Structures are given as C-alpha cells and as structure tokens.
Amino acid sequence: MTVLDTNPSDAFVNDRKHVFHSWSAQGALNPAVITRAEGSHFWTEDGTKYLDFSSQLVNVNIGHQHPKLVAAIKEYADKLCTIAPYHANDARSEAARLIVEAAGQGIAESQLDMVFFTNGGAEATENAVRMARLHTGRNKVLNHYRSYHGGTNGAITLTGDPRRWPSEPGMPGVVKFWGPYAYRSAFHSSSEAEEGQRALQHLDDVLMVEGAHTVAAIIIETVVGTNGILVPPPGYLAGIRERCDRHGIVMICDEVMSGFGRCGEWFAFQKWGVQPDLVCFAKGSNSGYLPLGGVVISRAIADTFKDKPFPGGLTYSGHPLACASAVASINIFKEEGIIEHARSLGSDVIAPGLAKLQANHPSVGEVRGLGVFWAIELVKDRATHEPLVPFNAAGADAAPMGELAAACKARGVWPFTHFNRVHVVPPCNTSAELVEEGLAVLDDVLTLADAHYTG
Numbered sequence: 001m002t003v004l005d006t007n008p009s010d011a012f013v014n015d016r017k018h019v020f021h022s023w024s025a026q027g028a029l030n031p032a033v034i035t036r037a038e039g040s041h042f043w044t045e046d047g048t049k050y051l052d053f054s055s056q057l058v059n060v061n062i063g064h065q066h067p068k069l070v071a072a073i074k075e076y077a078d079k080l081c082t083i084a085p086y087h088a089n090d091a092r093s094e095a096a097r098l099i100v101e102a103a104g105q106g107i108a109e110s111q112l113d114m115v116f117f118t119n120g121g122a123e124a125t126e127n128a129v130r131m132a133r134l135h136t137g138r139n140k141v142l143n144h145y146r147s148y149h150g151g152t153n154g155a156i157t158l159t160g161d162p163r164r165w166p167s168e169p170g171m172p173g174v175v176k177f178w179g180p181y182a183y184r185s186a187f188h189s190s191s192e193a194e195e196g197q198r199a200l201q202h203l204d205d206v207l208m209v210e211g212a213h214t215v216a217a218i219i220i221e222t223v224v225g226t227n228g229i230l231v232p233p234p235g236y237l238a239g240i241r242e243r244c245d246r247h248g249i250v251m252i253c254d255e256v257m258s259g260f261g262r263c264g265e266w267f268a269f270q271k272w273g274v275q276p277d278l279v280c281f282a283k284g285s286n287s288g289y290l291p292l293g294g295v296v297i298s299r300a301i302a303d304t305f306k307d308k309p310f311p312g313g314l315t316y317s318g319h320p321l322a323c324a325s326a327v328a329s330i331n332i333f334k335e336e337g338i339i340e341h342a343r344s345l346g347s348d349v350i351a352p353g354l355a356k357l358q359a360n361h362p363s364v365g366e367v368r369g370l371g372v373f374w375a376i377e378l379v380k381d382r383a384t385h386e387p388l389v390p391f392n393a394a395g396a397d398a399a400p401m402g403e404l405a406a407a408c409k410a411r412g413v414w415p416f417t418h419f420n421r422v423h424v425v426p427p428c429n430t431s432a433e434l435v436e437e438g439l440a441v442l443d444d445v446l447t448l449a450d451a452h453y454t455g
C-alpha cells in the first residue's frame with residue numbers, strides 16, 4: 001500500500017476546494033503543485049524544475065530530501081513515533097543537549113543550558129515572552145518595528161510589519177522602537193556606526209519614557225529576516241545586552257530565521273560574541289522536515305521555574321520524531337561542514353555576486369547580508385532611495401515586483417520577494433555553482449526593475 005494513490009491533478013482540485021491557505025485571499029490563489037524535491041531544487045507537477053532561492057520560507061537550510069536526514073526519520077519512526085511531553089525520551093534529550101551545545105559555540109561560559117520545545121517559531125516567541133514576564137515580574141515587552149515574530153496572538157502583536165494590523169490590539173504591553181537600518185535611517189545617520197549609536201540612544205529614550213523598571217524583555221531578530229535582512233551595526237547587540245543588564249531586562253534573540261547556519265554561525269548572535277538570556281529557534285533546526293521550534297533558556301531563568309511551575313505546555317513539546325530529525329540534522333551539519341560552507345558562500349560567492357548586480361543595475365539601491373541571508377533592495381532612484389514599490393504595496397502598485405518574480409520563475413529560479421526586495425536565501429549547503437547560476441538569472445531579470453528606474 002502506498003500512502004497516497006491519488007492522481008497528482010487531484011492535488012490542485014482538492015487544494016482549491018478544501019485547503020485554506022495562510023495570509024491569503026482564498027479566491028485568488030493558484031498554488032504550484034509540488035511533486036518532488038532534492039537538494040536545492042524542487043519540481044512541479046508538469047516536470048518544471050526550480051532552483052530554490054527561497055529555501056521555501058527560509059527554513060530548508062539543509063536542502064530538500066537530504067538522504068541521511070530522511071533515513072534518520074524513517075529509522076526513528078520505526079522505533080517511536082510519539083510520546084507525551086512528560087516522559088523522558090532519548091531523541092528529545094539528545095536534541096536538547098545538541099541545541100544547548102550549538103547555542104554555546106564561541107561563547108565563553110555560556111549560560112544557555114535548557115530547551116523548551118515547541119512546534120514552531122510563533123510558539124517559541126510566545127513562550128519566551130511568558131518566561132521573561134514571570135522571571136522579572138514585569139509586563140512590558142519592547143521590540144523593533146521592522147520585525148516578524150509569528151502569527152499567534154502574542155507573536156503577531158510583537159510583529160512590527162503590517163501583518164499585525166488586522167489582529168490589533170492583540171496582547172497588551174508591547175511597545176515598538178526603531179532598530180538600525182542605515183539605508184533608510186529613522187535617525188538621519190550618515191554611517192553604519194552612527195546608525196547603531198543613534199538607535200541605542202533612541203532605545204534609551206524609549207526606556208526612559210516607558211520606565212525601564214516596567215520592561216520584562218527586549219525581543220529582537222538578531223538579524224532581521226523577512227523585513228529586510230538588517231544586519232546590526234557593530235556594537236548594537238552589545239548595546240542591547242548592556243541595557244538589559246543595567247535595567248534587569250531579559251534579552252531575547254529571535255533566531256527562528258537567522259539561526260542554524262543561515263548567517264554562517266550556529267546562531268547569529270555568536271558573530272558578535274553577545275549572549276542573550278533566551279533564544280527562539282525553529283526553521284533551520286531540522287529544516288522543517290517535521291514541525292519543531294523552541295526556546296533555549298539561560299540557567300538563571302530556568303531556575304525561576306525550579307520550584308514554581310512553568311505555566312505553559314504543548315501536547316507535542318519535544319515530539320520524539322521531530323527531535324530525532326533535529327539530532328540527525330545537527331550531526332549532518334557538523335559532518336558536512338554546512339556552517340562553514342554557508343559562511344564562505346556569503347563572503348566568496350554571494351557578496352561579490354551581488355556587488356556585480358549592483359554595478360550592472362541602477363535599480364539595485366543596496367545589497368546587504370551575511371552567510372546565506374542576503375537582500376537586494378530595489379529603488380526607483382538611487383539618490384532619494386525611493387523604493388521600487390511602496391511599503392506594503394498590493395495589486396497594481398506591487399506589479400513591478402510581481403513581474404520580477406514571474407520572470408525568475410520562468411527562468412527556473414524560485415525567488416523570495418518581500419516589498420521592494422529580493423532576498424537571496426537558498427539552502428545553506430547549495431553549491432557555489434548553483435548560487436552563481438541563480439545570480440545570473442537575477443542579473444538577467446533585473447533589467448525589468450531597471451525599466452522602472454526614474455533617477
């Protein structure tokens with residue numbers, strides 16, 4: 001017996017009839033039917049092959065259908081598919097040990113040593129905030145406008161981008177501030193260094209008027225993902241750490257997108273040698289082969305819940321099969337040097353490749369990123385930085401980005417686009433040759449963006 005003996009064309013028909021999709025007006029959808037995937041490629045029902053320059057939702061860090069990861073899942077499924085979270089289990093224990101070990105890489109005397117497992121990223125940010133509030137006895141949470149932290153009630157309130165608007169007012173006690181973004185500075189700065197300093201000064205002002213003693217946590221994406229691939233200027237993370245220490249605030253790094261190789265590190269905060277109190281992870285921890293996320297917890301915060309219960313839980317917290325896939329994935333990362341590969345793809349292939357695109361195309365206003373986590377920011381005018389399409393554009397306003405995405409797909413590259421940006425985010429183990437192939441396609445299609453250039 002096979003799992004599915006339906007006709008592939010039923011997939012589309014039944015999808016349109018019965019599958020209610022995320023973030024979408026259901027009537028307008030025309031999803032591609034995916035039948036196969038391997039490495040950095042996937043195939044649609046009609047046999048069209050795509051180079052995955054999106055890693056789906058920037059989560060398939062290890063590539064599609066990694067044979068050793070698939071084999072590990074099959075092997076563990078034969079052993080134990082599920083068990084309640086209150087039991088101990090070898091896959092869960094080993095996943096926690098390996099994730100704690102990964103979180104401590106390069107950090108002297110890491111304080112991060114326990115893991116609360118969730119099903120994904122939103123539950124990780126929800127529970128991190130819950131821990132911070134109970135640990136400090138305070139309520140307020142500060143975070144960046146340019147951010148995404150998940151789709152559940154608390155996580156969408158934390159989210160800075162427009163996906164929050166329909167769910168407002170959401171969870172009480174969340175206050176937003178501007179993070180550093182030198183290309184579109186909220187602080188009129190003229191350099192990265194100045195941007196970092198002014199962003200911290202702004203945070204000081206926000207802490208002053210909010211009352212730093214009322215703030216439980218500052219939660220940031222270490223490197224902002226969907227909202228722009230915003231790499232923090234030198235000193236910014238250390239500045240957040242210092243303010244958290246000074247005011248007794250919990251520092252939460254949301255590494256759901258930036259973690260597990262994406263930035264050429266196990267976790268992005270390691271690049272700056274700064275250690276948060278709580279770390280949210282999901283996506284790249286097992287590349288989404290099974291749903292998994294969690295919070296890495298410092299000893300001090302874990303101790304808060306030594307004698308008093310932590311008031312949160314999930315039926316699938318530490319799901320054995322998902323945890324077994326994380327164990328296998330982390331070990332494959334080590335065996336295959338995927339972190340190092342991601343780092344060198346960034347410095348040796350993507351950075352120079354994008355610099356060339358910027359030289360070739362007036363519409364490329366800025367390129368930025370690290371590891372396998374890059375953005376091409378498209379503009380109508382390099383002098384004014386007017387974006388190719390307006391903030392949160394939809395319909396006809398967004399057409400230039402729609403054209404660009406369609407042209408990529410027509411040339412066999414599946415892009416990740418957001419607002420006026422194309423993100424270059426293939427799997428972390430994509431070969432240099434394939435990345436160059438994808439960049440050549442971008443070079444070709446960016447002429448479409450240049451046609452809208454008015455500068």
Ligand SMILES: Cc1ncc(COP(=O)(O)O)c(C=O)c1O
Nearest residue numbers: 120121122148149150256257282
């Ligand atoms: C930084 C960040 N945090 C949280 C989430 C939410 O994760 P999930 O969709 O697994 O709930 C995402 C998802 O894109 C994310 O990028």
